[in-house]
Every structure is written in C-alpha cells, then in structure tokens.
Amino acid sequence: MVSLNISQHGVTNGLPVDLRHFELLRCVGKGAFGKVRIVEKKDTKQLYALKYINKMQCIKMRAVPNIFRERAILEEIDHPFVVNLRFAFQDDENMFMVLDLMNGGDVRYHLDRLGGFSPDVVRFIAMELVCALSYLHKKHIVHRDLKPDNVLFDKDGHVHLTDFNIAVHYNIKRLTSQSGTLSYMAPEVFTKTGYSWPIDWWSLGIFLYEALFGKRPFRGQTDEELRDNICHQDLHVPIVNLVTNKPVALSSEGENLLRRLLERDVRKRIGCGTMGVEEIEAHPWFRGIDWDTVQRMKYQPIFVPDPNQANFDPTFDLEELLLDDNPLNYRPRKKKVPKQGQQTAASVGLSPANTTPNSRPLSHNGQSKKGQGPEGKRKLTPKERLQLDLDYIDANFKLFDSSVFERYNGFVDPSTMTVSDEVPSWFSGIPKRDTAFAQQHGKSRVEAAAATVRRTISKWLTAAKCFRSVTSALP
Structure with a gap:
C-alpha cells in the first residue's frame, strides 16, 4: 500500500492548527458533553462550525469510542450533502472538530416554526437525502440517526446530513445494538435477528412523513407503546397537516413512496432489494429527475432559509454568555512531565x-x-x-487538516512508495491535474489523493521502462 508522508498534515501557515487559528463567534448548539459554535478561520475568513467535546464529560459518559468512531467516519467521507470534517485538534480540556457551516438551521428548527413543508419542498429534500444515504451505503456506512435534528440547510436551501456519533460500518455480520432515536428506529431494530443499512430508508420515510404532516406516523405515551406501534400499527396518511390543520396536497405517487419506505418487511422495502437505490430513483414521485444534476447541486432549492434570521435557537448563545463559568479560549498545552511515583502501565497491572x-x-x-x-x-x-x-x-486524537489535499504538490518515489516534497519541474503539473480530475468525478479528497498516487507511479514506471529500453539499445 502507498503511504502518504505529507509533511504539512495538520499544519496551517507553518503552525499546527489549533484554536488560535479561529475567531470564536456565537454558540449555536449544545449536547450532552459538547457545544457547537460558529468560528471564522483567520487566514481565509471562511466560516465553519466548531464542535468541541469536553474530555472529562466524554469519559464519564463512556462515550470516547463513539467520538473516535465518528471522527474516523468523517475523515473517510466527503460529499456535497454531508456536513464534512475540515480540521481536528485538541487541547488539555477539549477535543475539537471543525466542520462545514450550515447557517440555514436544521430541519427541526423550521418544522417547529412552520409546522410542516409543502410536498414540493419535501420532494426536493428527499432527492438530496437519497444521494447522501446512497453515498454512505456504498461506503458500507449506516447512519442510524436520520431525523430532522440531524439534517441542516445551507444558506441556499440545500440539505446536509450531520451527526455521525452513532454511525457505524457494516458488513455481512448484522448489527444488533438498539442505537438511535426511538421514534425513527425501524421495526427490525427491536428484533433479535439483527439489522443493517435498510434501517436508514425506514428513517427517511419517518422523516418525510413528519416534514409533510408535522408529526411522526407512530407515537406512544411510553417507550413500550411506541415500540409496539412501530412494529404493528397501520400507517395512516392524512390529507391535512396534523399541526396546522392545513390541507396537504400529496400526490398518490408521494403517498406510495411513503408506504414503500415504511414497509416492515425489509425484503419488500423500497431500496432494499436487488435494484438498491436505483429503485428509489426510478420511483414515479421522482419522475423527470436527473440524478446527476441532483448530485451536482444544480437544481434550485424551493425552500430557502431567511438570511435575515439566525435560524437557530438564540438561547444557546445567551447561556454561553451568562452561565458558562469556563468560557472557551485558547490555552497552551501543558508539558507532560512524569511525576515522581507516577503510576506506569506495569505498576497498575496492565499489559x-x-x-x-x-x-x-x-x-x-x-x-x-x-x-x-x-x-x-x-x-x-x-x-x-x-x-x-x-x-x-x-x-x-491526532491533528487533521483536510486542506492538505488541496495544498499537496508532492512526488511519489516508486522505490520507497512514499511521497517527497521535492517535485521535478517536468512532472509538477501531473498531481494537481489528476487530483482535479478525480474530484470532478465525485471522488473524495482521500480518494483523489490515492488516484494521484496511482497515476503518478504508473507514469513514472512507464517512463523508467522506456528509459531502460532506450539505454539497452545503445552501443
């Protein structure tokens, strides 16, 4: 395997990326052991969302494996309808992940404000989420928590899937843990037979139903009642929004898609058969849609968030200002000096x-x-x-800087299979050209870098072979 020894990995302007590279702006979200705030990168003036997780709280909640799994998945993916990871670093108190900023707010915020969306808006959202889920499934990733809270609008109205905290890779072995948000879990999650990626299509069906009618199709006073309704209650598709009581002009094709997504028999659920996602793309509700055009974000969004509104709950910022007794600031890392009598792995009985x-x-x-x-x-x-x-x-929790793939202009040494920063002048144009080609064809930055390496090695070995042929023919 080719190893990319890129010396600038995790480095910005010659310094390892850290909190000093960002201007801290307002707080826009809060979780069990972390917060999200808008930041501006000082050198590029680009706005991002900074997710910071308190190490102590994370350990107490036994969530360290989740954080590392989420970050590993985010490093692997790069897609227009996903909230992508751009930087990662840490200090003594927090782990930081810098992500794409989607300042249009999440779907939940707008649902609470409007009560629901029109069928045309929901159809548009569905198109982009189908692309996102299809991309993840091709990488053998199941999201497991698709819901309005985890779908964000950008400023133009395109949607992006976020929060990979419980996402996981799947293989032939079926998943068994009941992870996710109960109201959006598929029936097979509650069985002992296991489940896999089809649960994401069920969650999409619940999401679309709620976006249309303001409430979820299966509800219950207790968790037990909710589980029973998810597994057994008949699906009722109303003709009015259940919050605003306004008519919902959903076509028969739209209703059919809802029913096929919310099919309890996984073998019959749309998108889960031999055709895969193509069965969803070919559904009559999406008649006339060019899916390549969807992927390239060329369709004009129907719902565009109001740019004059914050599009998120302002109480997060107020709490940060008034109640936080330990506000976020850059703090240099303490040098770790072993103390006298400090426990070692051997002294505490660890291998x-x-x-x-x-x-x-x-x-x-x-x-x-x-x-x-x-x-x-x-x-x-x-x-x-x-x-x-x-x-x-x-x-x-290593440094991560996705911009390294734009900055990289190195050369592969075919003998050591590593990357050098020294590029022969006659060869300098090839890596950038190949990387641009790969990215234009929908590949992630990592895939693009790998494609560059493969092409570079191929061209170099071909040139070396020709050189040997010529020199062997000389007298």
Missing part, C-alpha cells in the same frame, strides 16, 4: 497492549465495572482509570 496508541481506552477495554485489571492484578483507582483514558485521547 502493554492496554496502553498502545491503537488500543481502545482502558475504561472500555479489559476492565470490569469494579476496576479490576486483567489477569486479576491490582484494582485501579478511579483516578488511575481516568488518567489512562485521558492519556489514550491525548495519544490518539
């Missing part, structure tokens, strides 16, 4: 495997709830377990 950079955090790997070390060795104290988890995050 080296538990402390390698590629291992999972200790509290999620090889430890009982009581803190007993492997092979019955000495029990760790809560402070020791916490420190080992912090050390794991420190060692494994």
